[in-house]
Amino acid sequence: MSGVDSSSDEVIAKLIDMGFENSAIMEAVEAIGPSLHGAIEYILNGSLRNPIGKSSSSICSTSDGKTLGKRTLLSASSPGVMRQSSLLDHCQFTTRYKRGKSKAVADLPVSLSMVPSSIVEEHKESCPEMHCRHENKPEFLPVWCPGEVDIGSDWEVKVNSLLKKHFGYSSLKNFQKEALSAWLTHQDCLVLAATGSGKSLCFQIPALLTRKVVVVISPLISLMHDQCSKLSRHGISACFLGSGQPDSTIEQKAMRGMYSIIYVCPETILRLIKPLQRLAESRGIALFAVDEVHCVSKWGHDFRPDYRRLSLLRENFNANNLSFLNFDIPLMALTATATIQVREDILKSLFMSKETKIVLTSLFRSNLRFSVKHSKTSLQSSYGKDFGQLIDIYVRKGKTGEKKKPNILPDSDDQSDTSACSSISGYTISPKYDHEDGDMDADDDEVHSTMEKEMSVEYLENENDVDIFQTADDGDVACGEFSGHSPPQAWDVFPSFERTGPPNKPEEIKRILQEPLEDGPTIIYVPTRKETLSIAKYLSGFGVKAAAYNASLPNSYLRQVHKEFHEDKLEVVVATIAFGMGIDKLNVRRIIHYGWPQSLEAYYQEAGRAGRDGKLADCVLYANLSSIPTLLPSRRGEDQTKQAYKMLSDCYRYGMNTSCCRAKLLVEYFGEDFSYDKCQLCDVCVDGPPEMQNLKEEAIILMQVIATYNVPSCLAANGSYDDGIYSDIEKQKSMEKLNLRMFVSKIREQSQKFLATDLLWWRGLVRTMENRGYIREGDEKNHVQVKFPEPTKRGIEFLETGSGTEQCFYVYPEADMLLSTTRSKCKSYSTFSEWGKGWADPEIRRQRLQDMGTKRKPRKLRKSKSRKSTRWRIKH
Numbered sequence: 001m002s003g004v005d006s007s008s009d010e011v012i013a014k015l016i017d018m019g020f021e022n023s024a025i026m027e028a029v030e031a032i033g034p035s036l037h038g039a040i041e042y043i044l045n046g047s048l049r050n051p052i053g054k055s056s057s058s059i060c061s062t063s064d065g066k067t068l069g070k071r072t073l074l075s076a077s078s079p080g081v082m083r084q085s086s087l088l089d090h091c092q093f094t095t096r097y098k099r100g101k102s103k104a105v106a107d108l109p110v111s112l113s114m115v116p117s118s119i120v121e122e123h124k125e126s127c128p129e130m131h132c133r134h135e136n137k138p139e140f141l142p143v144w145c146p147g148e149v150d151i152g153s154d155w156e157v158k159v160n161s162l163l164k165k166h167f168g169y170s171s172l173k174n175f176q177k178e179a180l181s182a183w184l185t186h187q188d189c190l191v192l193a194a195t196g197s198g199k200s201l202c203f204q205i206p207a208l209l210t211r212k213v214v215v216v217i218s219p220l221i222s223l224m225h226d227q228c229s230k231l232s233r234h235g236i237s238a239c240f241l242g243s244g245q246p247d248s249t250i251e252q253k254a255m256r257g258m259y260s261i262i263y264v265c266p267e268t269i270l271r272l273i274k275p276l277q278r279l280a281e282s283r284g285i286a287l288f289a290v291d292e293v294h295c296v297s298k299w300g301h302d303f304r305p306d307y308r309r310l311s312l313l314r315e316n317f318n319a320n321n322l323s324f325l326n327f328d329i330p331l332m333a334l335t336a337t338a339t340i341q342v343r344e345d346i347l348k349s350l351f352m353s354k355e356t357k358i359v360l361t362s363l364f365r366s367n368l369r370f371s372v373k374h375s376k377t378s379l380q381s382s383y384g385k386d387f388g389q390l391i392d393i394y395v396r397k398g399k400t401g402e403k404k405k406p407n408i409l410p411d412s413d414d415q416s417d418t419s420a421c422s423s424i425s426g427y428t429i430s431p432k433y434d435h436e437d438g439d440m441d442a443d444d445d446e447v448h449s450t451m452e453k454e455m456s457v458e459y460l461e462n463e464n465d466v467d468i469f470q471t472a473d474d475g476d477v478a479c480g481e482f483s484g485h486s487p488p489q490a491w492d493v494f495p496s497f498e499r500t501g502p503p504n505k506p507e508e509i510k511r512i513l514q515e516p517l518e519d520g521p522t523i524i525y526v527p528t529r530k531e532t533l534s535i536a537k538y539l540s541g542f543g544v545k546a547a548a549y550n551a552s553l554p555n556s557y558l559r560q561v562h563k564e565f566h567e568d569k570l571e572v573v574v575a576t577i578a579f580g581m582g583i584d585k586l587n588v589r590r591i592i593h594y595g596w597p598q599s600l601e602a603y604y605q606e607a608g609r610a611g612r613d614g615k616l617a618d619c620v621l622y623a624n625l626s627s628i629p630t631l632l633p634s635r636r637g638e639d640q641t642k643q644a645y646k647m648l649s650d651c652y653r654y655g656m657n658t659s660c661c662r663a664k665l666l667v668e669y670f671g672e673d674f675s676y677d678k679c680q681l682c683d684v685c686v687d688g689p690p691e692m693q694n695l696k697e698e699a700i701i702l703m704q705v706i707a708t709y710n711v712p713s714c715l716a717a718n719g720s721y722d723d724g725i726y727s728d729i730e731k732q733k734s735m736e737k738l739n740l741r742m743f744v745s746k747i748r749e750q751s752q753k754f755l756a757t758d759l760l761w762w763r764g765l766v767r768t769m770e771n772r773g774y775i776r777e778g779d780e781k782n783h784v785q786v787k788f789p790e791p792t793k794r795g796i797e798f799l800e801t802g803s804g805t806e807q808c809f810y811v812y813p814e815a816d817m818l819l820s821t822t823r824s825k826c827k828s829y830s831t832f833s834e835w836g837k838g839w840a841d842p843e844i845r846r847q848r849l850q851d852m853g854t855k856r857k858p859r860k861l862r863k864s865k866s867r868k869s870t871r872w873r874i875k876h
């Protein structure tokens, strides 16, 4: 635009913010130059050369209801209708009008006296510029209401201006544009976008654009709190209403329309239907946003029954039952972690419309470096090996002050010096809290007695040691209000980078590959509350600023942890799943999962806390790859248990994988076609898969014993093959189901050559054969890994055709197969590729298996031992 310099930009931004039509603004600024008052005069005095468009609906009125003319808000109207005082017009508060269903019926104006003074007060705060200029004039408010006023085709310009003003960002991301355009046309919208991609803006912008209220349903108080305080820093007033004993003043103010955005937990919204209907009629509700919407679904990883009842939003806020609405109030549902099944469930459960717009972005986070490492995480003796490097990073930097252990050897199991406390603003995690350790210094004078009393007894002795999910009451306050302060003018106080929004381009990947891992905090996720304390204590013993976080700790303490984490005062937070969802801290450099997560959804959601600044970040999963993970206790119905097993099994398979890019596995799990060959960052991409092995002999013998002891079901599945090979005894034997352990015993009995092999190795082979469709689970129950293997028709065909031919059966050995051989060679698990080498050679393989055999315990002894005891051989 010629003649529009940088100060003109400011004037334009202000005029857009005031609600003037873009083309009118441009014309005025071109004519008058960068003078705000001049431009306003120019527009309002009707000097426009080319009045744009027609005002779609609204007619302004004086306070006594007389029609003044068409609003100038979005469509500059005929100059003749304009007059000086129409600055008031464009600030006209247009709520509480009676809206007909038909667009032909113009919205009726509202008189100033109908606007609650409280709302006017609120808007003084949220629109400081506007009010300071018209202090002694009646306070009207600008309203852009989709459905009532034509927001205009240039809405993007308006939004970008608001974006710049309030958030300091230059433009919307594509998916945000898509979500907003759906909302502008009153469509429901399901937004599936990567963690950290900026989903919140999709529902925050409508509040700025219309001055109506946006109601956001969110599962966690800590998340609501975070978002409200951020909004207030960006000049947007917001409040949150939790499920605890509410502060009725905030709730009342919210229901009178005093905040632009109301965050509310699902339990609370259920009892606020009537007040919200009144709010919809008075100030207006622009949108209901359901954040972290995967919580709606029983098939998701974080199902919350109250989310399911949110169908009442559609039932109670539609144009049929609220006569003042022209359209159903749109629903916007958002999540980063929904499988295809969960998506369908969301649409159905929330009664979202058939025309719901699905906004889908790539879930690939190209800056996250995924890896899996073997560790017996439940043993404290593993901490030395696993956290040595982490301690070194923080202590070496000297940021933590005194370096208590100058050299932490990666393999050190020494935990004797764990007496120090982790102090968070006076709250101390005392050594006493860990009742497992007897070696703590109880006289440590850092112990703060009050907190200690609170935290040491009831919290650790709570028999329910896992956090199923964080309750909505995770904050120590049930609600809070945040008035919008003026957004900072100097945006360079914020990081200047533009976030890398998915989908990520190959150049992005190239850039990240060249980046070092910068400094920044770490979150360690553990399955149990006890481990949050023991690991935090362990780390702080070495001088790392670490804190525990789990739902059983006092709320005031948890809030403090949140605060100090956000202020970069903490280096490591050791948390259960209670910490995480939605947390938006830019510089988290490492997410460590210490123990199996319960699902890939939870894993990816938590991993998504890392690298939100777009820079390289590590996501490491330490898990005991030699044992099958178990479900954490939770109340589940039959279906849910089945689903929980399925999810855990998928997670287990992710850990066992040695040949496929981890990022690819993750995004494909959510139904996305991974458009890149590989991420180039994960351990599999970097180290390469292990060498393939021809395991035909092993596969055949496995199939043989399985088929032998599964005769009836084989026949049932495929009556066509000849069962003459099975004796009556064998058939009888097969009536009782044999589990994999028994099959492995049979193999050992049958073949001297496989005497030395262990269950762990065969487990891997069974999984591989299951993946190829040769084996299936023979039990009705659910298992993480096949427990009672049964041959499929394909498996039987493999047996029949494969055994006689020279055909090969090449597989990538999975993590457990590699692990089972490491003991004899004393190799570390991490060197997959090295271990893989040589296995393709039958001689080397035979030799290795033989080596393992010489180290086995006598057979008799093993037989009498429990399942657990067989694991003695897989030691590292």
Ligand SMILES: Nc1ncnc2c1ncn2[C@@H]1O[C@H](COP(=O)(O)OP(=O)(O)OP(=O)(O)O)[C@@H](O)[C@H]1O
Pocket (backbone or CB within 6 Å): 167, 169, 170, 171, 172, 173, 176, 193, 194, 195, 196, 197, 198, 199, 200, 201, 335, 336, 498, 499, 581, 582, 583, 584, 608, 612
């Ligand atoms: N258009 C944009 N340009 C630049 N940065 C943006 C833009 N939109 C959002 N952001 C920034 O992206 C960050 C992440 O946003 P947000 O918390 O909304 O992510 P999210 O998608 O909700 O992630 P999660 O799934 O983890 O909750 C925020 O700091 C936000 O300010």
Ligand SMILES: [Mg+2]
Pocket (backbone or CB within 6 Å): 199, 200, 291, 582
């Ligand atoms: Mg979010």
